[in-house]
Amino acid sequence: MRVIGTAGHVDHGKSTLVRALSGIDPDRLKEEKQRGMTIDLGFAWMELPGADFGASAIPDAQAAPEMVGIVDVPGHLDFIKNMLAGVGGIDLVLLVIAADEGVMPQTREHLAIIDLLAVPTGVVVLTKIDLVDDPTWLDLVELDVAELVEGTRLAGAPIVRVSAATGAGLDALRATLAARLAQMPARRDRARPRLGIDRAFTLSGFGTIVTGTLLDGTLAVGDSVVLLPSGLPARVRGLQTHKQSVSEGQPGSRLAINLGGVDAAEVQRGDVVARPGSLQPTLLLDAQVRLLADAHGPLKHNARVDFFTGASEIPARARVLGAEAIAPGGVGWVQLRLERPAVVVAGDHFILRTPSPSATLGGGVVVNAQPGRRWRRHDAAVLTRLAALVRGAPDELVLDALIRAPFATPRQVKEQASLDDAAADEVLAQLEAQGAVLRLQAGGEQVLLALDTWHRFAAALMQMVENFHAQNPLRAGMPRSEVRSRLQVVAGDVSLTPRLLNALLTHATQAGLIEGSDALIWRAGYVPALNAAQSAAVTRTLAAFAAAPAAPPNPGETLALLGGDGPLFEMLLEQGRLVRLGGDVLFRPQDVEAMAAQVGAHIAAHGSITMAAARDLLNTSRKYAQALLEEMDARRVTRREGDLRVLR
Numbered sequence: 001m002r003v004i005g006t007a008g009h010v011d012h013g014k015s016t017l018v019r020a021l022s023g024i025d026p027d028r029l030k031e032e033k034q035r036g037m038t039i040d041l042g043f044a045w046m047e048l049p050g051a052d053f054g055a056s057a058i059p060d061a062q063a064a065p066e067m068v069g070i071v072d073v074p075g076h077l078d079f080i081k082n083m084l085a086g087v088g089g090i091d092l093v094l095l096v097i098a099a100d101e102g103v104m105p106q107t108r109e110h111l112a113i114i115d116l117l118a119v120p121t122g123v124v125v126l127t128k129i130d131l132v133d134d135p136t137w138l139d140l141v142e143l144d145v146a147e148l149v150e151g152t153r154l155a156g157a158p159i160v161r162v163s164a165a166t167g168a169g170l171d172a173l174r175a176t177l178a179a180r181l182a183q184m185p186a187r188r189d190r191a192r193p194r195l196g197i198d199r200a201f202t203l204s205g206f207g208t209i210v211t212g213t214l215l216d217g218t219l220a221v222g223d224s225v226v227l228l229p230s231g232l233p234a235r236v237r238g239l240q241t242h243k244q245s246v247s248e249g250q251p252g253s254r255l256a257i258n259l260g261g262v263d264a265a266e267v268q269r270g271d272v273v274a275r276p277g278s279l280q281p282t283l284l285l286d287a288q289v290r291l292l293a294d295a296h297g298p299l300k301h302n303a304r305v306d307f308f309t310g311a312s313e314i315p316a317r318a319r320v321l322g323a324e325a326i327a328p329g330g331v332g333w334v335q336l337r338l339e340r341p342a343v344v345v346a347g348d349h350f351i352l353r354t355p356s357p358s359a360t361l362g363g364g365v366v367v368n369a370q371p372g373r374r375w376r377r378h379d380a381a382v383l384t385r386l387a388a389l390v391r392g393a394p395d396e397l398v399l400d401a402l403i404r405a406p407f408a409t410p411r412q413v414k415e416q417a418s419l420d421d422a423a424a425d426e427v428l429a430q431l432e433a434q435g436a437v438l439r440l441q442a443g444g445e446q447v448l449l450a451l452d453t454w455h456r457f458a459a460a461l462m463q464m465v466e467n468f469h470a471q472n473p474l475r476a477g478m479p480r481s482e483v484r485s486r487l488q489v490v491a492g493d494v495s496l497t498p499r500l501l502n503a504l505l506t507h508a509t510q511a512g513l514i515e516g517s518d519a520l521i522w523r524a525g526y527v528p529a530l531n532a533a534q535s536a537a538v539t540r541t542l543a544a545f546a547a548a549p550a551a552p553p554n555p556g557e558t559l560a561l562l563g564g565d566g567p568l569f570e571m572l573l574e575q576g577r578l579v580r581l582g583g584d585v586l587f588r589p590q591d592v593e594a595m596a597a598q599v600g601a602h603i604a605a606h607g608s609i610t611m612a613a614a615r616d617l618l619n620t621s622r623k624y625a626q627a628l629l630e631e632m633d634a635r636r637v638t639r640r641e642g643d644l645r646v647l648r
Helices: 014-022 030-035 077-086 105-116 135-149 170-182 380-389 394-404 410-417 421-434 451-471 480-491 498-510 532-547 555-561 566-574 589-606 611-618 622-634
Strands: 002-007 042-048 066-072 092-098 121-127 159-161 194-203 207-215 224-228 232-241 244-246 254-260 272-274 282-291 303-309 312-321 331-342 349-354 359-368 437-442 445-450 514-516 520-523 579-581 585-587 638-641 644-647
Touching (some): 002 014, 002 105, 014 170, 077 105, 105 349, 159 170, 194 254, 282 380, 303 331, 312 380, 394 451, 437 498, 451 514, 532 566, 555 566, 589 611
Parallel strands (some): 092 121
Antiparallel strands (some): 194 207, 312 331, 437 445, 579 585
């Protein structure tokens, strides 16, 4: 699931563009419609045909249309705080610039914000091209835009010319969005879901509804959750994404959650929905901060700032560490002392603004969400530790190591993450308890797998098995050898050895996804479905075998009894209702056991048996007797001594 956000100067056509793309008016407030200007966040969604976000699990899978959420933000300077509440969880930004006006002040500020928040990718949209008659002017605006985004995360981003009024360029924009999103890695599932609330309201007959973008995990109907920082317990009564009810919300999706147990008056923008015990609010956090080059002044020690992360806005004091101030364009360390608790994790990005005059100062990344105490400002050991943490929190380092090297042993993970044994063991225990890391038994050793990687393998496995069942409805299951070769493509450079394959398939079986035998894999609960004609053919065929158990039909006769249905013939063999012995002889398995018991009893009584004696004992032909005796030899029940068979 992906979410797109708009950005750009007021009256440059952001909401009009969203309406043209999605058919949904994101302006929901009466005042917005009266003034023709977006004031608060608006929401919409659209389908991008041919998109495949998060990489298709099977190489030959056809990409299905994907629904993407859209967050439309206000462009007016007076509503910058509302804009900040909407861009925290987006995957791609649409930087909207009116072709007739070009780059304007809020264009620059919005660009600075999305750069500081490290929005992964973006597209620049030149709107209102129908108002420009001179193509040279459009070329000049594009040059101006290319210069503007140079050195930011949008450097080199595609620039698409669009008219929402005439529809010109909309198809090209959709194709560009699909291509950009398809290049992005799938959202990480940390098994630690959290949803920053950007809207809360009451709906008659349902109660409290909250909306936001789900990060770091999944939420399902019936889950117990908690509202943070208040700690109010609640229950997920219902979920919707794009106004469609779902049983489970996926990482990165826009969700509307019907919460039971809380009143809408108890919820405010910026609160976080999470699983009980998974996150802890904090009043103190360590961060690395980068000031804008054109900031009004330096960030001085103990300065008052407004801290924006997710959908929350919190006043704070910035304790500058290791220096007296951070200059415009500079980078430094701060410990933020918040006036209200925040719900953040290491790696979260944020924006800092000056309260008066209100202006964007800079932004940064949380490196320690729970420092526990105030640091001495010039403690070299603290600065060294922060410098080490900025490359990633220990849990992120472990997960990154497992993404780079799936199926690593615990020792290999510790080495890849460059963590000491005690720290690594503690982090691994936490991640396993959360379900973010799986520990599998592969032969004689344990291997670890990130939940994201497991999802990828599980999706590939289920897709290939479902495709096999669809194409071979009468076969019991997919050969394990074929499963391994197809999953090897998903594994990439990692050699999917038999022990690793067995570990994956064992976990899939325990998860209730599949069932299997030594030779075949099938979807859990799958039974080949026969139509009336096929059922009658099977009954007729097995009756013929029962009528002559020692001299049953040969393969050609069997196929004829089945009406020439080759897949039906293979199904009887795969299910073990018929067995094929040497010499292309077919028997029912119960008949093989009964005849083998007869032969065994004869040998026990007489010491041995000849081929001719076995033939006469079973009242069959030499061909069938020979096939049975060779099968008994293969099972090590008998052994051949010249023309005789004796018991082993």
